[in-house]
Amino acid sequence: MPPPPSQTYRGRFAPTPSGDLHFGSLITAVGSYLEAKHHHGEWLVRIEDLDIPRTTTGAADAILHTLEKHHLFWDQAVLYQEHRGHHYQQAMALLGKTSRLFGCHCSRRSLRQTPCYPGHCRAEQLSLDHHAVRLRIAPQTLALNDLWQGRQQWALEQEVGDFVIRRADGLCSYQLAVVVDDHLQGVTHVVRGSDLLDSTPKQLYLQQQLHYPSPHYGHLPIALGSDGRKLSKQNFASPLDNSTVTDNLFQALLFLGQKTPVALRRSSPETLWQWALEEWQSQRVPHQMAIPVESISWIK
Numbered sequence: 001m002p003p004p005p006s007q008t009y010r011g012r013f014a015p016t017p018s019g020d021l022h023f024g025s026l027i028t029a030v031g032s033y034l035e036a037k038h039h040h041g042e043w044l045v046r047i048e049d050l051d052i053p054r055t056t057t058g059a060a061d062a063i064l065h066t067l068e069k070h071h072l073f074w075d076q077a078v079l080y081q082e083h084r085g086h087h088y089q090q091a092m093a094l095l096g097k098t099s100r101l102f103g104c105h106c107s108r109r110s111l112r113q114t115p116c117y118p119g120h121c122r123a124e125q126l127s128l129d130h131h132a133v134r135l136r137i138a139p140q141t142l143a144l145n146d147l148w149q150g151r152q153q154w155a156l157e158q159e160v161g162d163f164v165i166r167r168a169d170g171l172c173s174y175q176l177a178v179v180v181d182d183h184l185q186g187v188t189h190v191v192r193g194s195d196l197l198d199s200t201p202k203q204l205y206l207q208q209q210l211h212y213p214s215p216h217y218g219h220l221p222i223a224l225g226s227d228g229r230k231l232s233k234q235n236f237a238s239p240l241d242n243s244t245v246t247d248n249l250f251q252a253l254l255f256l257g258q259k260t261p262v263a264l265r266r267s268s269p270e271t272l273w274q275w276a277l278e279e280w281q282s283q284r285v286p287h288q289m290a291i292p293v294e295s296i297s298w299i300k
């Protein structure tokens with residue numbers, strides 16, 4: 001895929017096909033789409049099926065179908081991570097040259113009490129082949145101006161720690177796959193939910209190690225369910241109803257702080273999109289990490 005010409009915008013939406021799209025994922029899709037289109041950019045869709053057995057192919061198809069129903073049309077062929085193992089291997093090989101990789105045999109359980117990997121296996125020289133592989137972090141601080149969350153700063157050793165880039169079962173980690181794909185797809189702007197803000201320093205660090213330029217980042221507020229947790233398949237966020245497209249989009253726009261005229265709630269999706277494309281204002285998106293859906297009286 002050719003890189004975008006300089007000065008252009010290429011955004012993306014990268015759902016994991018573990019279930020149907022719900023209101024929380026629609027917010028990210030709509031926010032990333034409108035940001036890209038507002039900048040006359042492209043909007044790509046990538047299915048992050050790295051860790052998902054083939055049997056959920058149905059979920060990926062259902063996600064794409066729902067996006068189309070909501071008039072969220074992508075600009076290039078959909079990318080499936082499942083087929084991209086060789087790219088991740090190449091990046092692993094490059095990282096191997098930095099001498100920052102080490103094998104780790106710590107169990108998840110033994111690390112549960114420590115927010116940051118305490119470096120147990122750094123000096124053990126375990127083989128990389130039969131263990132999880134971690135990337136040794138350098139004592140440095142990384143910073144970012146996030147479009148909605150403002151200035152972010154991370155002291156890598158204290159707040160991030162050595163992180164896994166290949167699991168013991170040989171599967172590439174989410175962090176590495178996303179960094180490789182965002183780079184190879186020429187993504188210039190990453191717009192996603194604030195629940196991924198914790199991953200951002202890891203991705204910035206990987207970009208640095210791989211000599212990739214870093215894209216711009218914007219983390220949107222996430223929608224919280226009545227249990228105070230992120231809307232997700234785990235807390236039974238209901239799948240989007242494809243028969244109420246205008247209503248779904250209307251609510252997503254309101255969640256994103258746009259002053260959508262109430263009359264448009266009865267309009268066609270085309271009319272609503274036309275309004276949104278013309279009137280989108282990114283600074284209206286609440287500069288918050290999370291918003292309880294229930295606190296927004298107009299979302300029923």
Ligand code: GLU
Binds near residue numbers: 016048178192193196
């Ligand atoms: N696949 C991730 C998710 O569905 C999103 C990854 C990203 O946007 O960087 O949560």
Ligand code: ZN
Binds near residue numbers: 120
């Ligand atoms: Zn370890």
